[in-house]
Amino acid sequence: MTTLRFDDIRKTFGTTVALEEFSLDVREGELVSLLGPSGCGKTTALRVAAGFETGDRGSVHLSGNEITRVPAHKRNMGMVFQSYSLFPNLSVAQNVEFGLRTRKVRTEERRRRTMAVLDLVQLASLADRYPHQLSGGQQQRVALARALAIEPAVLLLDEPLSALDAKVRTTLRDEIRRIQTEIGTTTLFVTHDQEEALTISDRIAVMSEGRIEQLGTPMQIYRQPSSGFVARFIGSLNEIPAISKGPGRIEVAGRDYAVDHTHPIGASLSLLIRPEDTRLDPTGFAGTVVNSHFQGAATRIVVRVDTIDSLVEVHGVGDDLTSLQPGARTAVDFERSRAVCEARSI
Amino acid sequence: MNRRLRSLLGIFGRRFVPTMVLIVSFLFFLAPLVTLARFSLQNVPTILLGWSTLFDKWSLSGLTRAFSDPNFWPSLSLTLRLTLGTVALTMLVVVPTAIWVHLRLPRLRSTIEFLTLLPYMIPAIAMVAGIVVVKPHVRWFLNSDLSLIPFYAVLALPFTYRSIDAGLRAIPLRVLVDASRSLGGGLASTIMKVLVPNLRAALISASFLTAAVVIGEFTIANTLLKETLPRFQATYVGREPQGGYGLNLLAILVTVALFVILNRLTRRKTTPRRPYLTHDSSFEEQPRATTLIGEGL
Numbered sequence: 001m002t003t004l005r006f007d008d009i010r011k012t013f014g015t016t017v018a019l020e021e022f023s024l025d026v027r028e029g030e031l032v033s034l035l036g037p038s039g040c041g042k043t044t045a046l047r048v049a050a051g052f053e054t055g056d057r058g059s060v061h062l063s064g065n066e067i068t069r070v071p072a073h074k075r076n077m078g079m080v081f082q083s084y085s086l087f088p089n090l091s092v093a094q095n096v097e098f099g100l101r102t103r104k105v106r107t108e109e110r111r112r113r114t115m116a117v118l119d120l121v122q123l124a125s126l127a128d129r130y131p132h133q134l135s136g137g138q139q140q141r142v143a144l145a146r147a148l149a150i151e152p153a154v155l156l157l158d159e160p161l162s163a164l165d166a167k168v169r170t171t172l173r174d175e176i177r178r179i180q181t182e183i184g185t186t187t188l189f190v191t192h193d194q195e196e197a198l199t200i201s202d203r204i205a206v207m208s209e210g211r212i213e214q215l216g217t218p219m220q221i222y223r224q225p226s227s228g229f230v231a232r233f234i235g236s237l238n239e240i241p242a243i244s245k246g247p248g249r250i251e252v253a254g255r256d257y258a259v260d261h262t263h264p265i266g267a268s269l270s271l272l273i274r275p276e277d278t279r280l281d282p283t284g285f286a287g288t289v290v291n292s293h294f295q296g297a298a299t300r301i302v303v304r305v306d307t308i309d310s311l312v313e314v315h316g317v318g319d320d321l322t323s324l325q326p327g328a329r330t331a332v333d334f335e336r337s338r339a340v341c342e343a344r345s346i
Numbered sequence: 347m348n349r350r351l352r353s354l355l356g357i358f359g360r361r362f363v364p365t366m367v368l369i370v371s372f373l374f375f376l377a378p379l380v381t382l383a384r385f386s387l388q389n390v391p392t393i394l395l396g397w398s399t400l401f402d403k404w405s406l407s408g409l410t411r412a413f414s415d416p417n418f419w420p421s422l423s424l425t426l427r428l429t430l431g432t433v434a435l436t437m438l439v440v441v442p443t444a445i446w447v448h449l450r451l452p453r454l455r456s457t458i459e460f461l462t463l464l465p466y467m468i469p470a471i472a473m474v475a476g477i478v479v480v481k482p483h484v485r486w487f488l489n490s491d492l493s494l495i496p497f498y499a500v501l502a503l504p505f506t507y508r509s510i511d512a513g514l515r516a517i518p519l520r521v522l523v524d525a526s527r528s529l530g531g532g533l534a535s536t537i538m539k540v541l542v543p544n545l546r547a548a549l550i551s552a553s554f555l556t557a558a559v560v561i562g563e564f565t566i567a568n569t570l571l572k573e574t575l576p577r578f579q580a581t582y583v584g585r586e587p588q589g590g591y592g593l594n595l596l597a598i599l600v601t602v603a604l605f606v607i608l609n610r611l612t613r614r615k616t617t618p619r620r621p622y623l624t625h626d627s628s629f630e631e632q633p634r635a636t637t638l639i640g641e642g643l
Contacts, residue, residue, distance in 0.1 A: 052524055072527040079528040085521045089543035093622035098539075099529035114622075127622040143525075150529060 002063050002153045002186045003028055004049060009058035011044055011210075018044040019055065020210040026154070029184040031177070033197040036207035037233070042190045045207075046156050049188060051075045062153055073102075078147030078185075082159040084139045086131040092142050093118070093127040099150035117145040120179055137168040144176065148183070155180070155187040161196065173200055194234045198222065206230045228342040231272045238278055238312050238334070240271040241344065250341065253285060253307035261341035268344040275300065275315040277335040284333030287312070289324045303332050379598065386592035409596065412582060412589035421578035424491055428574065429560045431495040433553045436506050439499070441549070444510045445541060448519050459511065466504035470565040473497065477569060491572055498560050505555040513548020517541075550608050557604070561597060 004026040011019040018041045026032045034042035047053040049060060051072030059068045067075055078099075086095050093114055100110040118124040121141040131139055140160050147155060157176070161169040177200045180187050191197050197204050198218040205215045206229075214226040225231035242250040242257075244267040250259050252271060263269055287305035299321040303312045312332050314321065324330055384395055389403040412418055447458050465473075477488070477497070487493050499506075522544065526536040542549065567574040583590030 050524075050528055052527070072524075073530050073532055075528075076530075077528060079525070081521050081525060083518055083521050085518070085525040087522065087525070087540055087544070088517070089540075089546075091618040091622065094618065098526070098531070102530035102532075102535060128618055130618075146525075146529065156528075 003061075004154050004186060004188065005061040006045065006048070007059045007061065009045070009048060009055040009060070011041075011048060011053060011055045017210050019048070022058070022210065022212065024205055024212060024215065026186055026188055028186055030202045031180055031187040031189055031200060033189045033191055033201040033204045034207055035191055035194060035197040035204050035233075036213075037192060040207040041210040042192075042207050043158055044210075046079075046158050046188060046190050049154065050077050050079050050156050076150065076153045077156055078150055078152030078154075079156040079158065080140065080143045080147050080160040082162055084131065084136065084163070085143055086134075086139055086146070088131050090130075091127065092123065092129050092131075092134070095131070095142055096146045096149050099146065103150065113149055113151075117149045118142075120148065120182075121145045121175070135168075136164050137172055140164065140172060141175070144179070148179070148185070152185065155185045157187065157189045159190055159192070161191075162193070169196075176200065198234070206233060208233075223338065225272075225340060228270065228272060228340070231340055236275050236313060236315070238271075238273045238275060238310070240273065240308055240310055240312065240334075242269040242271045242341065243267070244269055244341075253305070257336055259336050259339050259341055263341065263343060269341045270344045271334075272340040272342065273334045274338065275313040277338045278312060278314045278332055279316065279334070280314065280320055280330055281333035282331050284331040285312075286329065286331045289326050289328045289330055292324055292326055294322060301330075303330060305332065379595070382591055382595050382598075386588050386590075386595055406592075408586070408588035409592040411586060412593050415578075415582065417573060417578050418582075421573045421575045424573060425561060425575035427492065428494055428498060429557045431492055432498040432502060432560050433556050435495055435499045436502060436552065436556050437549065440503070440506050440510055440552070441542075441545075442537070444507060444514055445519070445537065448511075448514045449523065455511075459507070462503045462507035465500050465502075470501060470563070473500070474565055474569045477566070488570055494563075494567060494570065494572055494574070497566050498556070498563060501563060501566075502556040502559040505559065506552040509552040509555060510545065510548050513545040516548075517544050546611070547608075550611055554601075554604050554608055558601060561601075 004024075006022055006024045009019050009022040010017070011022075020041075022041070022045055024032070024045075034045055036042050044053060048055055051067070051070060051074075054068065059066050061067065062075070086092075087098065090098065096114045096117060097110055100113060105113070115124055115127070118127055121144055123138060123141055123145065126134065126138065126142075131142070134142065140163075143160070160176070161172055164172065173196055176189075189197075189200060198221075201218055203215060203217055204221045206213045206221060208229050214221060214230045216224070221230065222234055225234065231237055240252060242252045242259075244261065244263040244265055245251050245256060246265045247262045248258060248260060250257050250261065250269060250271065259271065261269070285305045285307060287303040289301055290304050290311065291300075291302040293300045298315055298317050301314050301321060301324050303314065305312055314332055381395075384390075384400075385392065386408055387404055387406065388395065388399070389405050389407065390399050443458075447455055451458075481488060519541075522540050523536055526540045531540065562576060563574070564576040564580060567577050568580075579590055579593050582593070
């Protein structure tokens with residue numbers, strides 16, 4: 001059983017704190033994504049797992065055994081990097097074989113495993129090509145095959161799709177998930193792309209300033225964000241000013257609502273609500289459409305509400321949305337059960 | 347200005363000027379070589395060398411006389427050994443240092459660059475003065491012919507370090523090292539199997555530059571009384587100017603040949619020496635869908 005555990009890791013670079021109280025359990029066969037903005041420490045966490053960096057404090061455990069001080073080349077972790085990392089002097093097959101050669105695997109077994117993983121990433125026919133003869137997507141698939149060939153205890157993926165164009169990214173993302181599910185390797189995936197994380201992960205750890213803000217399934221992260229940061233980072237968000245009327249109740253533009261919160265009476269709040277949880281409702285807040293975007297499967301409109309000092313975004317399908325043009329009068333309301341309240345900084 | 351004239355001027359600017367620059371540059375480098383060749387390989391008195399004698403009495407006799415001098419082959423042998431030793435020392439010291447600086451001490455890169463320039467800025471005669479001061483204390487070392495190797499490695503440093511540094515800047519060093527380590531490569535295997543092959547062009551040019559320095563160095567060898575090829579040439583030119591300059595010409599031609607070889611050696615491979623797919627025919631034919639997906643990404 002292969003599990004990966006970070007236990008209270010702290011890592012600094014000079015005066016910059018890259019990781020603080022970083023603890024995470026990755027279960028066997030699970031794909032966990034580290035998601036966050038640039039500089040939040042997600043790549044550092046991955047490099048600590050790989051053994052390229054050592055934490056100033058804390059420990060890393062692989063299947064219960066501490067590996068904090070084990071050098072990178074003895075950890076048996078396959079890694080795919082953000083930039084193309086194939087060895088330019090070696091052909092595709094030789095790249096894939098590299099890890100097997102360092103492990104002194106016998107020639108026949110090496111050849112069998114090399115072709116098997118190249119088959120898995122559907123590139124066996126390009127075994128004799130050199131990296132400079134491959135497209136970016138093909139290079140990343142070879143890098144994935146190379147990481148898988150050593151049958152790693154844990155697969156570490158450091159933004160492997162970020163250098164690729166949108167179409168290739170989507171295809172390769174699905175392929176990574178298919179292969180990961182097929183072979184069941186415990187995987188840690190670093191990304192700053194929320195859609196990528198939501199699509200590919202069993203669980204997501206949203207990171208900010210070196211700490212994990214929230215750890216949960218994609219659905220939990222999206223539907224029940226634990227903080228304003230998580231809510232804002234994942235997906236679009238409407239922020240509507242509100243006043244606390246005591247725990248469980250708020251007032252928005254003179255209307256009372258029941259929304260789960262514990263803030264004291266009179267506290268200034270922000271009501272955070274997803275555009276898709278906002279809807280057109282004749283009994284809601286009246287306003288004027290300021291923008292309307294037809295996006296194919298859905299339509300996005302932005303409404304300036306008369307009684308609220310903010311713009312409200314509505315996503316949805318249906319003719320009632322698509323027919324609204326800038327300047328049109330409408331009214332909006334929101335799904336209270338999915339709203340999150342946080343204290344508003346004034 | 348009419349359109350036709352402008353078009354002619356355009357053609358003149360685009361084609362004629364660059365061609366003329368190339369021709370003039372070529373003649374600039376070729377003319378001294380031709381005169382050197384005529385002086386050393388034509389048995390015609392210098393005063394009579396002109397267009398009318400261009401094809402008269404060409405001969406290798408001057409060179410063969412130089413080759414038959416009893417001091418020529420020992421001096422050539424010593425210079426070749428010094429070249430190999432200096433290249434080896436440079437590779438052993440400068441390559442790991444440059445890699446270390448790039449990976450671990452990137453902030454010190456400009457300082458190291460400056461330090462490696464010092465042998466270029468300080469004349470060799472200053473180093474000779476230093477050697478003279480310490481000579482009585484390290485006579486046991488300086489008695490050896492190969493004691494020139496460290497001095498030559500220092501003299502070549504401005505060229506070798508720059509060449510290797512440029513090579514390291516041209517590859518994604520950190521990613522390659524990390525990739526190798528994640529695949530189980532230790533330090534030695536990462537350097538030998540990943541970095542050295544990808545620094546091939548830089549290492550070859552550093553080696554050739556080192557060779558050029560060793561083949562041309564006279565001051566230190568003369569001070570330490572070592573019978574190197576440049577020292578032999580200097581004394582031989584005094585005795586036999588024709589053969590001596592013939593040797594100089596030969597040295598230049600060998601250097602040009604080395605650079606042509608360098609150019610051939612550093613070309614990028616497009617097919618592996620031992621193709622993988624021909625070893626196992628079962629992988630030669632791929633399903634059509636697989637190939638299309640593979641090509642598409």
